[in-house]
Structure formats: C-alpha cells, structure tokens
Amino acid sequence: MPRQITAYSNPAVKAARELRDKKHRRAQGRFLAEGLRILTEAREGGRLPKQVFFAADSAAHPLVIALVDAVEAAGGDAIETTPDILSKLSGKDNPGAVVGVFAEFERALADLDRTSAGIWLVAERLRDPGNLGTILRTGDAVGAGGLILIDDCVDPFSVEAVRASMGALFTVPIVRAPWADFIAWLRNGPGQLVALSLDTDLDYQQPAYAAPTFLLTGNEAQGLPPAYAAACDVRVKMPMLGKADSLNAAVATAVMAYEVLNQQRRR
Amino acid sequence: MPRQITAYSNPAVKAARELRDKKHRRAQGRFLAEGLRILTEAREGGRLPKQVFFAADSAAHPLVIALVDAVEAAGGDAIETTPDILSKLSGKDNPGAVVGVFAEFERALADLDRTSAGIWLVAERLRDPGNLGTILRTGDAVGAGGLILIDDCVDPFSVEAVRASMGALFTVPIVRAPWADFIAWLRNGPGQLVALSLDTDLDYQQPAYAAPTFLLTGNEAQGLPPAYAAACDVRVKMPMLGKADSLNAAVATAVMAYEVLNQQRRR
Structure with a gap:
C-alpha cells in the first residue's frame, strides 16, 4: 500500500528534493525523473524508480496504478502526496x-559492444544540460549504440538533462570516460571517429560512414581541442550560408547523425 | 562621450532591467541583447542598440570602442557601468x-520576397524560447529567407530566445502572423508547405524540395493541429528507430532544413 506524505518537512521529501543538486545526487547515487509518460517508458524498458511520488488526484489513472504496483512489487516505495510537494520536487x-x-546507472567502455549499432555519439565537455538531453533523444531516434561523455561534461542525471531527454536517458546507454581512455578503447577495434571542424573543406556528405561511426561533438563555446580534432579519422564541415560559423551543438549532432543513418539505411 | 551609471536605482538601468519581462518589452517596444560578439554582428549587419551598457574594464577593447562610437554617432546612448549592473541586466x-x-523590429508577410530564398522556416505555437533561438540560428546557417511564427508562439525577443539565437535574431527576418493570414499569403504565390507527421509513410528524403520550400514545425508537446497538417502540400516522416516517436522541435527543423538545402545545392 502506498503511504501518504503531505508535509514538506518529511525526510523522504527532503531527500528527494536534494537530488536537484549535483552533490546530493553524487552522495545518494540517485536522481529525479518526472512525468507519467517518461516513467512509463522507463518501466516498460525495465527501469523502475526506488521511490515514486504521485498526486492523490491521479491515483486512479491506469498508468499510475501500473507504475505504483510495479514499484511496490520490486520492493520500492510508493508515496501519495500533494500537488504542492510534487511541484517542489519537479x-x-x-x-x-x-x-x-x-x-x-552507468556503463563502462568495456561494457559496450560497438558492433551492436552503426552510430555512436560522443560529446566532449558538453556544458548545457538541455543539449545533453536533446542529444540523448536524438540518439534514441537514430538507434545510436550509446552516448559517450568525454572529460568534464554536464551531469546527464541533472533534472534539466533528464527532462530534455524525454525518456531517452533510460533507453540510450551512457558512459563517462576521460579522452585517453576513450581513444585507447576506440583504437582497439573497428570504427571511425568523425568530427565537425572549421578547418576543412570536406563536405559532411562526402565521406562514407561505415558502421560503426563515432560522431564527436565538442564544447558549445570552444569546440574541440585541436589535439582531439587531430585524433579524428575524418573531419568534415557542414554548409553554413549565413553570418554564423556554427550551429547549436545538439542540432549539429543531429544533422550529422541523420546523414550517417541515411547512408547506412541505403545499404 | 559615454555617461557613467553605477547606481542600480538609476532610471535607465531600471527601464533596461524591466525588458526581461514580456509586458515591459511590449510597452517599451524594446528588447535586450548581450555579448560583444552578438552586438558586433548586429552592428555589422546594420542593427545598432538605442542604448549600450558596457563595463569600465572593457572600455578599451577595440570592438567595444567601435560599438560605442557607432551607437553615439547614431544618436544613441552609451553607458559605462559596473559588472554588478551588467550582471543584473543579463x-x-x-x-x-x-x-x-x-x-x-519585425516584418509583415507582405514584406517577404519568397523568391529570395530556397528555404523558409515556419513555426506554430512554439513554446520554448531556447528552441526558437536555436531555430533562428539554424535558419541563418541554411540561408533561410525568414522565420514565420504562427499563432501564439513564445516571444522571439525574450532574453532566452535572443541568447539561443547567437545573433541570428539580427540576420534572419521574423514575421508573426495568424495561421489564416499565413495560408492566404502562401497560396498567393509559389511554394510548397511541408510538415513532419506521424500519420504518413512518406520518408522525408523522398520528395523533391523545390525552392521555395516552407518547413512547418508544430508545438513541442502537441505537434500541429490536424487541420494545419491537412493544409500542407507534403507530409513526411523521419526514420525513428528508438522508443520515442519525436525529436526535439529545433532538431527536427534542422534535420529537415539540411535535407532541403542538400537537395537544392545539388541542382
């Protein structure tokens, strides 16, 4: 049976609320995700929350019932609460x-089977949680094998990243690794590393993107460090007809990823 | 000569600070944009601020000098101020x-020359200012003729939208129009209206996107109203291999826009 909590001072509410801060996520090893659609997708994908907070007035919704039942069957904690507390949590x-x-949850490079997908996404020092979530969502759409986060990226378990991922956090494997570890792993098997660059004349539609292709996206403001760009097998540019010389990082990743997908699905 | 303001209570500071709110933007007919790179791009594109606030410690930067000189030459107001006030403004x-x-600034449909560009972006009830700014940035990159905002979209002059546009607000023409006015204008000349849809089997790479092509993006959560989708000349789908059935609105717009650009640049 779900328990009821209506006091904001309740320790369970306070502990959950703290997960909006990175240091508490690290300390607790937990994170927040919200929304019936996303939690239902997570459930269907085999990911259940340890705790689920739900509003009393949605307790009769079939998907809420299914979620609460699944959480309790797995030994988790179902908590009926007020809209105000839900609002403070979200x-x-x-x-x-x-x-x-x-x-x-997270995987290590060694857990990844690079032959399981034609496209892999790699992001280096990504700073914006919305971009990270959006890239995960794109990764889900193109069937990417995973998202590899290089060096000091924004936390993929932040509330904003989880929200922007629209559930893809639960479907796209995530690995965090330093650059040196990633390159060592990459060069120990098949696969080409591809990056957008301003210092090339090679149009992004020219190369053949065989599986597996690893698409590397750099920091939003600074792009890739030159040494990282130099380590790529292929550097390409996209046509930019306007005044600017760059696209939003999540947009550039998506346009590249669909080019790779379009080539691979034609074969 | 620039004047100096160091008090947050100064009326000019207060009036500028108010522009973070939509109702004050409407009342004053003004908006905020920040950053030397963006304001320099605006200046080079012929758009000068009525007022420019700059930090004393950057007064010697050549681009700040060029900006201040241009603003004053145009009869505008240059104000040297503190980092604290700049922080409160931004x-x-x-x-x-x-x-x-x-x-x-804004244009009317009648001001647009649809033959001047091969791609036009159209967004309907877009709610997220980051998405709007990102779509403007993509529009700049693909050489779009403009962005047409249909019905009740988020304000393109909001601080978040301006920031996400990375200066494209100043380079991509913006028109706001009700759907009926847009359709009447569209059907009074050449051009096909194209939308992503879940209710079609037509792959987005199949149609020929002749110039001018108008790409219609719907509300982030709800997509397009059925009647709007039905009014489009072409409805296409993108391959979606994962659990989700949609991409971020700005991402979907960009992938479509680059497909159109790729087709048109091959001719």
Missing part, C-alpha cells in the same frame, strides 16, 4: 502526475 | 562585456 509550477527517484 | 553571474537595448 521545480515546475505545473508538475506531472508522478516524480520518480531512480538509482543512477 | 541575468547571468558572468555577464558579457556589453548589453544592448534595441528597438524591436
């Missing part, structure tokens, strides 16, 4: 019907 | 060197 004036507290 | 802890107050 940080939104109009929170979704549910907020879940999940255990953080 | 809403960022580490503000750029300059913040400008610009007069809002």
Whole structure:
C-alpha cells in the first residue's frame, strides 16, 4: 500500500528534493525523473524508480496504478502526496502526475559492444544540460549504440538533462570516460571517429560512414581541442550560408547523425 | 562621450532591467541583447542598440570602442557601468562585456520576397524560447529567407530566445502572423508547405524540395493541429528507430532544413 506524505518537512521529501543538486545526487547515487509518460517508458524498458511520488488526484489513472504496483512489487516505495510537494520536487509550477527517484546507472567502455549499432555519439565537455538531453533523444531516434561523455561534461542525471531527454536517458546507454581512455578503447577495434571542424573543406556528405561511426561533438563555446580534432579519422564541415560559423551543438549532432543513418539505411 | 551609471536605482538601468519581462518589452517596444560578439554582428549587419551598457574594464577593447562610437554617432546612448549592473541586466553571474537595448523590429508577410530564398522556416505555437533561438540560428546557417511564427508562439525577443539565437535574431527576418493570414499569403504565390507527421509513410528524403520550400514545425508537446497538417502540400516522416516517436522541435527543423538545402545545392 502506498503511504501518504503531505508535509514538506518529511525526510523522504527532503531527500528527494536534494537530488536537484549535483552533490546530493553524487552522495545518494540517485536522481529525479518526472512525468507519467517518461516513467512509463522507463518501466516498460525495465527501469523502475526506488521511490515514486504521485498526486492523490491521479491515483486512479491506469498508468499510475501500473507504475505504483510495479514499484511496490520490486520492493520500492510508493508515496501519495500533494500537488504542492510534487511541484517542489519537479521545480515546475505545473508538475506531472508522478516524480520518480531512480538509482543512477552507468556503463563502462568495456561494457559496450560497438558492433551492436552503426552510430555512436560522443560529446566532449558538453556544458548545457538541455543539449545533453536533446542529444540523448536524438540518439534514441537514430538507434545510436550509446552516448559517450568525454572529460568534464554536464551531469546527464541533472533534472534539466533528464527532462530534455524525454525518456531517452533510460533507453540510450551512457558512459563517462576521460579522452585517453576513450581513444585507447576506440583504437582497439573497428570504427571511425568523425568530427565537425572549421578547418576543412570536406563536405559532411562526402565521406562514407561505415558502421560503426563515432560522431564527436565538442564544447558549445570552444569546440574541440585541436589535439582531439587531430585524433579524428575524418573531419568534415557542414554548409553554413549565413553570418554564423556554427550551429547549436545538439542540432549539429543531429544533422550529422541523420546523414550517417541515411547512408547506412541505403545499404 | 559615454555617461557613467553605477547606481542600480538609476532610471535607465531600471527601464533596461524591466525588458526581461514580456509586458515591459511590449510597452517599451524594446528588447535586450548581450555579448560583444552578438552586438558586433548586429552592428555589422546594420542593427545598432538605442542604448549600450558596457563595463569600465572593457572600455578599451577595440570592438567595444567601435560599438560605442557607432551607437553615439547614431544618436544613441552609451553607458559605462559596473559588472554588478551588467550582471543584473543579463541575468547571468558572468555577464558579457556589453548589453544592448534595441528597438524591436519585425516584418509583415507582405514584406517577404519568397523568391529570395530556397528555404523558409515556419513555426506554430512554439513554446520554448531556447528552441526558437536555436531555430533562428539554424535558419541563418541554411540561408533561410525568414522565420514565420504562427499563432501564439513564445516571444522571439525574450532574453532566452535572443541568447539561443547567437545573433541570428539580427540576420534572419521574423514575421508573426495568424495561421489564416499565413495560408492566404502562401497560396498567393509559389511554394510548397511541408510538415513532419506521424500519420504518413512518406520518408522525408523522398520528395523533391523545390525552392521555395516552407518547413512547418508544430508545438513541442502537441505537434500541429490536424487541420494545419491537412493544409500542407507534403507530409513526411523521419526514420525513428528508438522508443520515442519525436525529436526535439529545433532538431527536427534542422534535420529537415539540411535535407532541403542538400537537395537544392545539388541542382
């Protein structure tokens, strides 16, 4: 049976609320995800929250019932609460019907089977959580094998990244690795590393992107360090007809990823 | 000569600070843009702020001097101020060197020459200012003729949209119009209207996108109203290999726009 919590001072509420901060996520090894659609996708993908908070007025929704039942069957904690507390957990004036507290999960490079997908996404020092979430969402769409986060990227388990991923956090494997470790792993098997660059005349539609292709996206403001760009097998540019010399990082990743997908699906 | 303002209570500072709110933007007919790179691009494109606030410690930067000189030559107001006031104007802890107050500008459908570009972007009830700015940035990159905002979209002059546009607000023409007015204008000349849809089997790479092609993007959560989708000449889908059925709106717009550009540049 779900328990009821209506006091903001309740320790479970306080512990969940703290997960909006990175240091508490690290300390607890947990993160927040919100919204019935996303938590349902997570459930269907085999990821259940340790705790689920739900509003009393949505307790009769079939998907809320399914979620609560699954959480309790797995030994988790289902908590009926107020819209106000849900709002404080989600940080939104109009929170979704549910907020879940999940255990953080992550894989190591050694866990990845590079032959399992034609496209892999790699991001270096990505700073914006919305970009990270959007790249995960694109990764889901193009069937990417995973997202590899290089060096000091924004936390993929931040509330903003989880929200922007629209559930793809639960479907796209995530690995964090230093550059040296990534390159050592990459060169120990098949696969080409491809980056956008301003210092090339090679159009992004010219190369053949055989599987597996690893698409490397650099920091939003600075792009890739020159040494990283030099380590790529292929450097390409996209046509830029306007005044600017760059696209949003998540947009550039998506345009590249669809070019790779389009080539690979024609074969 | 620039004047100096160091008091947050100064009326000019207060009036500029108010422009972070939509109702004050409407009342004053002005908006904020920040950052030396963006204001320099605006200046080079012929758009000067009515007021420019700059930090004393950046007064010797050649681009700040060029900006201040241009603003004063045009009869505008140059104000040397403190990092603290710049921070309050920009809403960022580490503000750029300059913040400008610009007069809002906008065009009407009748001002657009649809034969001047092969790609036009159209967004309907777009809600996220980051998406709007990112779409403007993509529009700049693909050489779009403009961005047409249909019905109740987020304000393109909001601080977040201006920031995400990375200066493209000043280079890509913007029109706001109700759907009925847009369709009447569209059907009074050449051009096909293309939308992504879940209710089609037509792959987005199949149609020929002749110039001018108008790419219609719907609301982030709800997509296009059925009647709007039905009014399009072409409805296409993108391959989606994962669990989700949609991409981020700015990402989907960009992938479509580059397909159109790729087709048109091959001719």
